[in-house]
Amino acid sequence: MDREIEPSFRRRRIWRGAAWAVGGAALVAAVLLLLPGWLRPSVERDRLRTGRVDRGAVEGVLEASGTVLPAFEGVLSSPVEARIEKILKRPGEVVxxxxxxxxxxxxVxxxxxxxxxxxxxxxxxxxxQLRLTxxxxxxxxxxxxxxxxxxxEAAEYRAEQNRKLRADGLVSEQTLRASEVEAKKARIELAQLEQSVRDAKRSTEAQLAGLDLDLAILRKDLEEARRQLDLAATQSDRxxxxxxxxPREGATIQRGEILARIADLDSYRVEATVSDVHASRLRPGLPVRLLLDGKPFVNGRLAQIDPTIENNAVKFTAELDDPxxxxxxxxxxxxVLVVTEARPHVLRVPKGPFLQGGLTQRVFAVQGDRAVRKDVHIGAVGYDFIEILDGLAEGEEVILSDMKEFLHLQHVKLR
Known part of the structure; x- marks a missing residue:
């Protein structure tokens, strides 16, 4: 037979159920309150690199890679076609x-x-022989x-005598005419002989002049051959x-081929390459900064731009202020940094990984315990600083670290 449940037991069961219900409701309320905080992305502040917006100078630069080369390099060329008999000096040796x-x-x-x-x-x-002839x-x-x-003289004497004798009637007219013709013929033959002498002199002088010219050409050729033999000693001129x-002994080289290069290592220049995308921004005279281990150590000027483009790159030469x-x-x-523009006293922020390229950047500014995303327009991009055109105010703290995984959010919690 069933017995009636005691009132005290029944009250305990009611209180136990009420306690479970209240606890469950409290748990649900706590989850609802804390879940947004748990699900909202956050970043440890100590792991972030930040910088302040301030005012100062920004130099717009192009970054290039360069090689230091001797400012002056002499080339030793072969004056003749010859075979390399022996290499006496090797690259790196001081001469x-x-x-x-x-x-x-x-x-040869x-x-x-x-x-x-x-x-x-x-x-x-x-x-x-011609002179002797x-x-x-x-x-x-x-x-x-x-x-x-x-x-x-003899013919003229006979003609004169015959004229006198003819005047006295002692010789005939025919005899006189014969003697006069003989004298005239003698004079003509003498004139021909004298002309022959003059012609012989002119002809021989022309032949001698031709030989003098040939001799002069041969002497020049001989002097040039002697000079080339002297140069074939391949001695350093500095x-x-x-x-x-x-590199090879026994190889045959042609006249004019380069045999060796000798550099003056007392002063240097720089040859650098940059993407051809920036070719239009290069011009002679632009300031140049050299960096070694990320630190500037020598300045200079862009001196010459190679007009040819190879492998999508432009080559240029820089002269150094302190070679x-x-x-x-x-x-x-x-x-190598090529300074293309300089802007004094502008809003700027230190350069960092947050820069993704483009004129508009999404940047996170620190506001208390959170970072708020802002759209920022940038101007000149330098090696150390970036110009801010708008979107940030002087004094604001900006996250310089790479935040691209949070760019879809309006703000990020900082822990």
Missing amino acids: KAGDEILRLDTS SRLNFERLQDQLAKKANEQL LDKALGDLRGRIESGRLDV PGVLTWVV RHAALRNNLGVD
Whole structure:
């Protein structure tokens, strides 16, 4: 038979159920209150790099990669076609003016030199023989002229005598005419001999002038051959460091080919490359800053721009204000900043990973325990600072770290 439940037991059960209900409701309320905070993204503040918006100068720069090279580099070229007999100096060795770098086999050039000597001697002998022939011919002509003059005098004397005798009627008219014709003929023959002498002199002088010209050309060729043989000694014309030398002994080189490069390591310049996207912004005279390990150490000026584009890059040369700086070394790799514009006393913020490219950036500004996203317009981009056109005020604290995973949020909690 059923018994009635005691009132005390029934009250305990009611209180226990009420307690469970209140606890569950409290738990649900706590979850509803705390869940948004748990689900809202947050960032540890100590892990963020921040910077203040202030006023100052911003230099717009192009970042390029460069190599330090000697400011002056001499090239030693082969004056003749020759075979490399022996390499006496290797790249990296210090050389003095007059040091022999290579030894060339110049047997072909020496044979050419000797051939020119023989040709010069032959031409000189031809000239001498021509002079002797002329002297002999002129001597013969002069003898004939003297004989002709005597013939003229004798013929004129006979004609004169016949004129006197004709006046006295002692000779006939025919005899007188014959003697006069003989005298005239003698004078004509003498004139022809004298003209022959003049013609012989002019002809010989022309031949001698031609030989003189040939001799002058041969002497120049001989002097050039001698100079090339002297240059074939391949001696350094300046003190410096050998940066390159033709690598193979026994190789045949053509006239004009480069044999060696000698650099003056007392002063340097920089050759750098930058993306061809920025080619229109480059111009000679722009300031240049060299960075070593991220720190500026030498300034300079953009001196020359290579007009050709290779591998989507533009090459340029920079002259340095201090080309003898102690930190400069041959073939040293450096970062090069080309200053394209300078803006003084503008709003700026330190450069950091938050910069994603483009003229409009989404930036997080620190406001108490949270970071609020702002749209910011930027101007000149320098190596250290970025110009702020609008969107931020002086004194605001900005997160410089990369925040791209939070860019879809309006604000982020800072822990």
